[in-house]
Amino acid sequence: MDSAMMLEARGVSKFFGGVKAVDDVSIGVREGSIHAVIGPNGAGKTTFFNTLSGFYFPDSGRVTYRGSEITRMANWKRIVLGMGRTFQTPSVFAELTVRENVMLGVRARAGVAFRLRPPAGEGREALEHRVDELLGFVNLGRSKERLVAELSHGGQRLCEIAMSLSTEPSLVLLDEPMAGLAETETDRIITVIRDLRQRLGLTVLFVEHNMRVVLSLAERITVLDRGKVLAEGTPSEIAANEIVRDAYLGKEALDHV
Amino acid sequence: MKARAELIAGGVVVAILAAGPYLSPLIHVDLSIVSEVLVTALAVMSVNLLLGYTGLPAFGNAAYFGLGAYGAALSAKYLHVDFIGAVIIGTASALLGGLILAPFLLRRRGIYFGLLSIAFGQVFYFVAYRFTDVTGGEDGMNFPRPLVLGHYAINETVFFYVALAAFVGCLIAFRTVVRSPFGRTLVAIRQNEARVRYLGLNTDRFIFVALLISATLAGLGGALFGLLINFAYPLELDWHQSGFFVLMMILGGAGTVWGSLVGSFIYVIGKDIISTQTSYWQLYLGGLFVACVLAFPRGILGTLLARLKARPAAADSEPHG
Numbered sequence: 001m002d003s004a005m006m007l008e009a010r011g012v013s014k015f016f017g018g019v020k021a022v023d024d025v026s027i028g029v030r031e032g033s034i035h036a037v038i039g040p041n042g043a044g045k046t047t048f049f050n051t052l053s054g055f056y057f058p059d060s061g062r063v064t065y066r067g068s069e070i071t072r073m074a075n076w077k078r079i080v081l082g083m084g085r086t087f088q089t090p091s092v093f094a095e096l097t098v099r100e101n102v103m104l105g106v107r108a109r110a111g112v113a114f115r116l117r118p119p120a121g122e123g124r125e126a127l128e129h130r131v132d133e134l135l136g137f138v139n140l141g142r143s144k145e146r147l148v149a150e151l152s153h154g155g156q157r158l159c160e161i162a163m164s165l166s167t168e169p170s171l172v173l174l175d176e177p178m179a180g181l182a183e184t185e186t187d188r189i190i191t192v193i194r195d196l197r198q199r200l201g202l203t204v205l206f207v208e209h210n211m212r213v214v215l216s217l218a219e220r221i222t223v224l225d226r227g228k229v230l231a232e233g234t235p236s237e238i239a240a241n242e243i244v245r246d247a248y249l250g251k252e253a254l255d256h257v
Numbered sequence: 258m259k260a261r262a263e264l265i266a267g268g269v270v271v272a273i274l275a276a277g278p279y280l281s282p283l284i285h286v287d288l289s290i291v292s293e294v295l296v297t298a299l300a301v302m303s304v305n306l307l308l309g310y311t312g313l314p315a316f317g318n319a320a321y322f323g324l325g326a327y328g329a330a331l332s333a334k335y336l337h338v339d340f341i342g343a344v345i346i347g348t349a350s351a352l353l354g355g356l357i358l359a360p361f362l363l364r365r366r367g368i369y370f371g372l373l374s375i376a377f378g379q380v381f382y383f384v385a386y387r388f389t390d391v392t393g394g395e396d397g398m399n400f401p402r403p404l405v406l407g408h409y410a411i412n413e414t415v416f417f418y419v420a421l422a423a424f425v426g427c428l429i430a431f432r433t434v435v436r437s438p439f440g441r442t443l444v445a446i447r448q449n450e451a452r453v454r455y456l457g458l459n460t461d462r463f464i465f466v467a468l469l470i471s472a473t474l475a476g477l478g479g480a481l482f483g484l485l486i487n488f489a490y491p492l493e494l495d496w497h498q499s500g501f502f503v504l505m506m507i508l509g510g511a512g513t514v515w516g517s518l519v520g521s522f523i524y525v526i527g528k529d530i531i532s533t534q535t536s537y538w539q540l541y542l543g544g545l546f547v548a549c550v551l552a553f554p555r556g557i558l559g560t561l562l563a564r565l566k567a568r569p570a571a572a573d574s575e576p577h578g
Contacts, residue, residue: 055451079457091452093445104445105456107438113458116437167457 005067006031006171006203007052007083012061014047021047022058023227029171029220034197034204036214039224040247045207046088048224049175052205053085054078065171084169088176090156094149098140098159101148102131105166134162137199138192154185161192165200172196174206178213186213193217215239223247267428267515274421278414286529288413292485294518294525295420299478301505301517302431303471308503309511310435311467312447314367316499317374320358320381321351321472323494325479327385327392330489334400335391339407344480351476352469354381359468363461366450375496382494397490420481424518427474432514434470443467444512475502508549510559519558523549 007029014022022044029035037045051058054075063071070078093101106127107113119127135141138158143151148159157177164172177193178186190213196202208214214221214235221238223230231241238244273280277291300322307315328350329343338346358377365373385392392398404410411419434440445453446460453460483489492498501524509520527545532538553560 053455074454074459076454076457076459079455085455087451091449091455093448093452095448096445100441104442104453107442108456108458113438113442114463116433116439118438163452163456 004031005029006033006065007205008064009048009052010062010064012048012051012058012063014044014051014056014058016047020227022051024061025224025227025229026061027222027229027232029203029205031203032197032201033219034193034206034217035220035222036218037205037207037222037224038209038211038214039230042226043224044227045224046175047227049085049173049207053083053173079167079169082168082170083173084164084167084171085173086157086160086164086175086177088179090153090160092148092156092160092163095147097145097147098135098151099131099144101159102134102162102166103127105163106130106134109167130166134165137165137195138162139188152185154181154188157181157185157189158192161189165196169202171203171205174204176207176209178208178210186210190217270515270518271421271425274424275418277417277421284526284530286526288417289485290525290529292413292417292420293482294522295417295424296478296481296485297502297505297525298424298518298521299427299481300475300502301509301521302427303473303475303478304499304502304506305511305513305517306431306435306443306467306471306474309506309513309516310440310447311443311464313464313467314371315374315471316371316503317376317378317496318471318475318502319494319496319498320374320378321354321475322479322482322498322502323381323385323489323491324351324354325476325481326483326489326493327479328476329480329483330398330400331391333403333484334398338403340403340405340411340484343403343484344477347480347483348473348476351479352473354476355469355472359465359472362468363464375499378494378496378499382491382496385489385491385494392489392491395491397488399488402484402487416485420485423477423481427477428514428518431474435514439463439466504546507556508546510553510556510562513556513558513562516556516558520556523557 005028009025009027012022012025013020025048037048039045050056052063054070054073057072061071062069065078065081065083070081093104104113110127112119118124132141135144138161140155140158140162143155148156151159174193177189181189193204193206194217196204218235220232221235222232223238223244225247230247231238231244233241278288281288281291300318303321304315304318307313325347329347332338332346333343361377362370362373386395388394402411435443442453442458442463446463450460479493482493505520505524506517507520508523509518510516527542528538531541535541549557555563
């Protein structure tokens with residue numbers, strides 16, 4: 001197996017009743033790359049994503065992370081291994097402050113979430129420092145003490161990204177990071193995703209609808225249609241692909257390439 | 258600053274409770290009823306930990322309460338253990354019950370967790386109901402209150418202070434648990450369990466420990482309740498009883514440390530006072546509940562704390578008192 005592969009799926013399928021939501025999909029995410037999964041609504045992108053992150057298990061096929069099989073591994077164990085993920089609707093603790101949200105993950109990573117006494121002194125400072133660092137990274141430091149419910153959709157998304165980084169992943173899976181965002185907020189998230197790789201050296205796999213975002217971020221694109229892989233390649237290859245063009249891409253979107 | 262205010266308020270409440278033997282005659286309430294408030298509050302706390310904090314519908318906690326009462330009753334009657342032994346055996350019976358049920362309950366969430374809790378509780382209820390030779394069946398079983406170390410009798414006043422000590426000890430332990438990183442994680446599980454798992458935490462492990470703490474708390478309350486009334490009866494295990502615990506928790510304030518005492522106080526004292534006035538007491542108590550829920554949608558204490566917090570001066574980051 002290719003050692004430079006961060007995450008690989010081989011022949012992954014997932015059925016819901018008689019519907020094949022994901023049908024024999026294979027994908028390889030290279031270490032250090034930004035890889036996008038695109039496709040029209042109902043193409044099975046999120047379902048595929050959920051089988052990769054262990055939200056549920058595939059009915060057939062294999063998933064490997066850095067060469068070791070994780071097909072039926074519990075989702076929380078994948079996080080311990082070094083995967084992180086966000087959800088299409090920001091999955092946050094709305095009744096807690098931004099700081100508390102990120103602190104939960106920082107504590108989990110530090111192995112103190114199960115304790116009866118919070119760490120004191122230097123230990124506590126180290127955790128607080130880490131929270132500040134993560135909030136600084138997503139540029140949310142000023143909202144630290146605000147309730148997450150009070151943040152804009154984009155702010156909640158940034159908070160969720162900070163949370164998924166709090167467990168110190170090597171690979172982050174972002175499920176439609178731009179869903180429901182205003183254009184200005186989209187630019188903020190694009191910068192953050194770019195920074196994930198450039199400043200933190202992470203590998204990123206994301207599902208996205210917005211072609212402008214995909215073409216400006218991704219180095220590799222996998223196109224899904226009706227649960228199957230339609231094409232895979234670089235942005236320019238995908239843009240030039242007749243089948244993909246016919247299947248669903250608007251011509252205008254590809255003129256940016 | 259907030260912790261200090263809570264310490265003072267808590268100290269005042271405990272001081273008033275400690276004067277129970279002198280104050281209860283003033284409101285024409287028997288001291289044993291105030292003891293009942295305290296031991297019932299332990300069972301309400303046990304529901305609060307699971308339902309109020311962790312968001313698990315604990316609709317069967319009477320099972321642990323009844324196991325505590327029967328454990329104390331059976332060990333006092335047949336094994337002739339002393340008072341302390343009966344408390345320990347009663348509490349341990351409930352913990353054992355929790356250890357047996359937890360692996361099954363862990364596999365369910367939401368309403369299915371609630372239904373499974375009820376079903377398991379009813380199993381214990383029917384055992385107590387049918388096993389007439391040992392438990393006295395439907396009639397229940399009475400037993401003399403055992404002496405401490407076989408020598409010292411426990412009268413109602415001493416029992417009251419035993420119950421008060423147990424309550425204060427459990428309240429401090431409960432507060433420590435819910436304010437700890439462990440407790441904050443339970444609250445996070447209530448709000449969004451999937452996210453907690455995607456922070457790399459095995460939520461089953463947290464819920465397992467919460468279930469055991471809950472069973473132990475309810476068991477201690479049940480053991481003391483059995484020793485208070487020198488009687489154990491099947492209805493203690495019944496799902497109706499579980500429902501009353503849930504009701505008291507909602508009344509006092511779900512997810513608040515002191516709410517369990519408030520709910521238990523209003524229910525137990527209210528029932529005692531109203532039932533001596535009228536045989537339609539359930540109607541009036543029901544009316545009282547409806548009025549409370551309308552006036553205090555988050556429970557009495559929960560609503561009052563939320564109002565306090567709404568004032569800018571009381572701003573702080575702890576979402577639950």
